[in-house]
């Protein structure tokens with residue numbers, strides 16, 4: 001399988017983050033394994049630094065970085081060995097003060113789609129996150145040796161030929177940009193009027209459960225969302241239905257401005273009403289609310305559990 005640096009076919013690469021950065025398929029699996037393992041052991045999840053082509057880097061991107069970080073003015077202390085001097089396109093390039101090292105275009109391990117610049121590892125090899133990451137990453141044939149020769153703690157290269165248990169590694173799983181959950185067990189409220197839409201309290205802070213109702217949720221710019229809702233009701237007669245609606249409303253308006261019904265779910269009789277997999281798109285500047293109605297007056301809502309995952313489209 002022949003490859004050219006900076007021109008690795010997309011079919012040989014796999015996405016490793018929500019921004020679409022890629023690595024060689026085997027290295028991508030090894031990266032995902034490291035991320036899962038660091039998260040499992042240490043409770044935080046490594047990611048490529050952002051913005052920029054910090055995993056696979058095309059030839060053109062390698063040239064841009066050289067042009068941004070180097071010029072043709074000789075400076076003291078720069079050598080080829082410390083990454084300060086590069087030869088490219090018939091010229092000699094000198095690293096500018098404070099700029100990061102770049103490989104000669106066509107030679108970078110980023111161009112082979114097997115290097116990642118890892119975000120937030122700290123400033124020295126003794127920093128906690130660096131040590132935690134390094135312990136796990138070296139188990140999966142990632143190395144910082146090349147990075148350290150040019151003072152880059154963040155530059156990690158995978159030995160693409162080495163993927164222990166590669167077949168068992170899961171592909172990248174996209175994660176929501178934000179999750180809002182809400183759980184309310186006290187202060188039941190009554191759906192007093194039959195057929196009237198009542199607004200449910202929904203989630204608050206990212207990943208947390210709050211007792212204080214939040215009337216409406218904002219997304220993350222324009223967001224796709226996935227929602228699940230579980231309601232416990234009393235006073236609902238056998239055979240009655242519950243309707244739930246996820247609705248967009250403009251920022252700063254009240255519920256009377258509701259115009260867009262995203263979805264409508266119809267449940268059946270039971271103490272607990274649950275639906276998952278309600279999907280929609282929330283435009284920027286709109287907020288999401290949840291409405292419920294029943295055909296019977298006087299039904300009480302005794303418990304609300306709501307979870308909404310927002311995704312960057």
Ligand SMILES: [Zn+2]
Nearest residue numbers: 115116117155
């Ligand atoms: Zn790098």
